[in-house]
Amino acid sequence: MKKVILGEKKKNVKYDFRETCFGIIFKNDKFYLTEKHGELSLVGGGVEVGENHFETLKREAIEEAGLQVLEINDFVTIDCFWHTIDNREMESLANFYLVKVSDEILEATENVSNLVILDEKELLKRLSLPYQKKAIELYLQER
Numbered sequence: 001m002k003k004v005i006l007g008e009k010k011k012n013v014k015y016d017f018r019e020t021c022f023g024i025i026f027k028n029d030k031f032y033l034t035e036k037h038g039e040l041s042l043v044g045g046g047v048e049v050g051e052n053h054f055e056t057l058k059r060e061a062i063e064e065a066g067l068q069v070l071e072i073n074d075f076v077t078i079d080c081f082w083h084t085i086d087n088r089e090m091e092s093l094a095n096f097y098l099v100k101v102s103d104e105i106l107e108a109t110e111n112v113s114n115l116v117i118l119d120e121k122e123l124l125k126r127l128s129l130p131y132q133k134k135a136i137e138l139y140l141q142e143r
């Protein structure tokens with residue numbers, strides 16, 4: 001999987017670290033995402049202990065959006081150094097995959113987020129996390 005570094009790692013700065021996996025789900029000319037507490041995100045989340053990336057994506061897709069994953073293909077890893085809204089220095093190692101899902105949408109197993117389906121223009125306006133925005137930009141360039 002290709003790797004992109006976003007931002008600059010500053011010397012003598014302690015970064016909080018989180019590894020995540022996200023699916024770029026593009027179906028019928030629309031992107032499938034989740035919204036939680038007003039924040040829009042690609043479907044995915046943190047890798048739990050003992051999980052591989054595919055297990056993370058399958059679990060997050062059903063928990064957050066009621067989506068059944070059918071196929072997962074490598075896309076890009078983005079190592080992002082950024083400053084969070086709550087004033088922390090963060091390193092996010094975000095792994096992005098191209099994901100195909102079934103047509104059937106089930107009820108999400110965790111009712112903490114909502115499935116959102118957007119076109120390209122609306123998605124680019126509303127996506128706020130820098131590494132997710134970069135992944136979508138790369139996807140659109142290669143599509």
